[in-house]
Amino acid sequence: MNANAIATAEPLLRVTGLTKNFVIGGGLLARAPDVVHAVDNVSFAIWRGETLGLVGESGSGKSTTGRCVLRLIEPTAGKILFENSDVVQLNSDALRALRRDIQIIFQDPFASLNPRMTVGAIIGEALTIHKLARKRREFTERVVELLEIVGLQSDHMRRYPHEFSGGQRQRIGIARALAVEPKLIVCDEPVSALDVSIQAQVINLLEDLQQKFGLAYLFIAHDLSVVQHISRRVAVMYLGRIVEIASAHDLYASPKHPYTEALLSAVPVTDPEARRQRIVLQGEVPSPMHPPTGCHFHTRCPIRKLPLCSSEIPQLKETSNGHMVACHLRS
């Protein structure tokens, strides 16, 4: 698919102004409850068959964003249009139907599989729920097919999750997501719990499946090199907001936001000859309970201009073809 075709086609998923606040504490005798601004006015779109990478450090709101897309977490505000129906407005029946189209793969392959169910039952559960297999034989055939698609064997269906290694469990999680033939899979840190040699196996599998089934991925990860490898476009989050979004090539070759620059320069490179000049950010990510005013990044930003950056929220603006940046000084 070339870039122009994508730009003109309707996106599969369009998220507009997504906001999620978590209220902490409260209750009758407590003081005023604290509010965590996990996701703050986030907008992005994903087209059919493409991968959008979502990167950021812990607490940036990337996982919450991913879960809001499936409504595993109820958004506080915003619109999530999937094939032109608003996910936020769906009733429970319609929501169940939606989950045939959007699936999720979780980070922890140990915690996301029920230890008391056989692999066959785990993968096949969705087939039963969505009435995709009428007969016993159909069910078994489909489970075997799914196991083979993800590189496992048919006799694995009678075994339990503890009998598998981390990489194999992640394959089981992928087979479970594929069972309902989804159009979009939210991959929430799918390889960060795996060893590097196994990580490459799973990334290659995800790429093969995308080719084969025309899947779109929202690929959430903190590992910038993995995201660069798998994504067509990448969005960078900081404290609940998207600060930059661009094609993977543009973002890594010429980052515009000072946070993206610092993030990229912090990644250790596997080339001792290229020990680079790092931009080491001072301080740590502020608490999302009391995020800094204006641009959230201004407290750590090496190029900030006060009082502009501490008083006004920078909007995402297009600087060049498809490259959007939220920075007063760089957009």
Added chain:
Amino acid sequence: MQENVTAAPLLDIRGLKTHFATDDGMVRAVDGVDIAIGRGETVGVVGESGCGKTVTAMSVLKLIAMPPGRIVEGQILWQGRDLVPLAGDEMDRVRAKEIAMVFQEPMTSLNPVYTVGEQIAEVIRRHESVSRRAAMDRAVQMLRLVQISNPERRVHDYPHQFSGGMRQRVMIAMALSCDPQLLIADEPTTALDVTIQAQILELLQEMKSRFGMAIMLITHAMGVVAETAQRVVVMYAGKVIEEAPVARLFANPRHPYTQGLIRSIPRIDTGDGPKTRLEAIPGTVPSLLTPPPGCRFAPRCRYAMAICREAPPPLREVEAGHRVACVLG
């Protein structure tokens, strides 16, 4: 840097075997490991989960629970003296004072019911006869050294009042408080975000140039090793399979496992070219209960021949300072 690496190594691990008795049999977690670290040298020990890198480090400080663990063979020569037969109280004099350790998980390696100042002071008072006041003053100095702002106040805070990166700074302050000659850092940045990881790696370098201690850096991240170590030891399934100066190892990895490990990582600095497929290593790490009889990597190795499955290949020198355990080497 090279000139302070003297001929006699500071730490010389020879033929170390640490095994664990389990219900299923003997797990050969470390099975014949040789690692030498010179004065002031930073050695990276890399490998995937279960390769024995942490057990090797824990064996050096004898922090292995015995039983079920046991050092069945080998020597751990610390400045020429074997640590393996040492009794508990003799070992206590080596720990922290001569060899200190920083753990992966800064949340669980600090005691939640004591202030960080009390914990740093405890280490100092255990090894030096100084007053409580003096030890606390030293704790403040150490916190300042690891760039914790407002150390006079923070010294009275509890671990939960620090963030992950700050806790790791506290751990480093504690480890360096008795001026050790060797710092063992076990995955010191794995639990941290990349920007905080960069801060901690920079801090370790700074502390090193200040105190001149040697560092044994245990990690699974090849990038971290490439940026900080002078020499690298690669472990696989309880054995050292390759060892070389860092530039050599990354430019010319000789063992198929090392090659696979380097190639299976997507690289951020070569993103300009067309996207290539990652070179995955097929299969999984063997069980250490019944490791394969020959080369332990043979079942996953694309070059494996009949001879590889018969006897484990010895670690042999292919170039000055570059040793490989592979018949093809």
